[in-house]
Amino acid sequence: MDELTYEPVASDRDLKGAFDVRRQVFVEEQDISEDLVFDGRDQEALHIVVKDGERVIGTARVLFLVDNQAKLERMAVTKAFRHKGIGRRMLSFLNEELGKKQVEQVVLHAQHGVIGFYKSCGFEESGLPFWEAGIKHTKMQRPL
Helix, strand or coil: CCCEEEEECCCHHHHHHHHHHHHHHHHHHCCCCHHHHCCCCHHHCEEEEEEECCEEEEEEEEEECCCCEEEEEEEEECHHHCCCCHHHHHHHHHHHHHHHCCCCEEEEEEEHHHHHHHHHCCCEECCCCEEECCEEEEEEEEEC
């Protein structure tokens, strides 16, 4: 494993890599419809990637909402790189990037199985559980 880099998507190649990770994690592993994973909002979003050398192994996108809020979506790490602290470092990197854009609060819809992870990163539950894409989720939020 090379040194991992965390960066905003700056090329078509990196965006394709981000989409490949999303397809692998959400469509292939979790059996979510590709139409939901690729919902037509990618052009308005900030995308970040985690790279092992030149290979994208993690990604997330952020949509900017009203009132200095941002919504974190589509956060994914390939199976071989999970449970190595990459998700936590992705969130730290996003804090820096979103702080530059005067974002004051981050919201997300956490899959039920990773609520504990997001809580350990400072997020709090802010709603009742609900179903999205056939998976139980809970809305969470955290000030920046």
